Amino acid sequence: PPCDFTPEEYKGMSKDQMMQIRQQNCNPMTMKVTSYKRPVFIHQGHMQWLWDVDGKRYLDLFAGVATVSVGHCHPRVTEAAVRQLKKLWHTTNIYVYPPIHEYCEKLASYLPDPLKVIYLTNSGSEANDLAMLMARLYTGNFDIITFRNSYHGGSPQTMGLTSNAAYKYPVPSGLGCTNTMCPDVFRGIWGGSHCRDSPVQTIRECSCPQGCCVANENYIGQLKDTFATSVPSQIAAFFAEPIQGVGGAVQYPKNYLKEAYKLVRERGGVCIADEVQTGFGRTGSHFWGFQGHGVIPDIVTMAKGIGNGFPMGAVVTTPEIAASFAKAVHFNTFGGNPVACTVASAVLDTITTEGIQQNSLEVGTYLLTQLAKLRDTYEIIGDVRGKGLQIGVEMVKDKTSREPLPVHAVGEIFEDIKDMGVLIGKGGLFGQTFRIQPPMCITLEDADFFLAVFNKALFKYMERR
């Protein structure tokens, strides 16, 4: 559908304010720097499309950081929200509001046993905060282990789980959080992205007894080393995203999580899957990212895609863990907001009835295959990885050194792609990985459009270099 844009209508900001942001790339009201040198001023969205205040249309392949799961202003979800807005906005859990319970039952039906008890929150950070608390109360232990290069939130507690200097501040945070080596087979010290015996088989999918297993054993050895050196013998929890998001779509060797979960449980800890980015069908082959690893966590945290952009999060756990948490007085005003629950319920229906997960698998697989061809063409693409529509393209100076492509070069390509009408994301420890995590309604034609734009931007960069 056409954008209803008229320049006169855009009254959100004065011309002077816009000019100041354009010149300084910084919003003086919030001091937030935008991702682009020439910022995009958004006006409107529909499904996988965004329009800026000049009426220019963009294909959105980042979905407001992997959040708009079924499409901007998806008609079915929007209608549900409007209906609820006319009925009731807010209750709190002082009262019982049946639609909230109906939503929880629906969400629980998407999770395997025994993950059936749900706490609703407002964000991913809050969900992870709560999961930390639950794990500590249940186990009676304190220490929590996460991966280096992970992102689990920006609250003082979750900043300790998060392991990337860019998101850390010099304030006390995350007491009791220890970061262990991330089993990143591309950038980590063990691995190599492909199996030594079968060059077409990526190490992440391969379970041959050679290369992949050696890498896996080494990373598991590192986890054992962390247990031996950095934490007491009993721990509270191990947090991991099934595929890292902010970290740059980092995938672990096959079997890593299975073995890690076993070791964590031997030490009294619970296993927590942070599905904030990977849940709700994003990885294509499964509804939840953890299912791709053949594990069942003890606690699952989620946000982002749960509400298609409506602020919401959730923690799902087992009745046993919930029972020990019941002793704590836990209250949040907005968690389980009626409008948020209505939206989230419509999101679940949309994912199911519109084949969103299947689309994620099909378009994601196509993108991964085509991007791998670009990787073979361009010296500066080191790695293409991911599953479904959780995709990372890691940029390097050259394939031999694997040194990250410098920030300014990544930025130039990123800006060019935007100018040609496609919005993507960036991630990785050095900001060297392009991230493709679009609304999961994108089509194969959209994928082709992006591939052509990306190819052009890479070609232009190589010519300049």
Ligand code: PMP
């Ligand atoms: N976990 C993961 C994996 C995330 O990517 C994020 C946000 N980028 C969070 C937690 C925190 O979520 P929120 O920003 O909603 O607090």
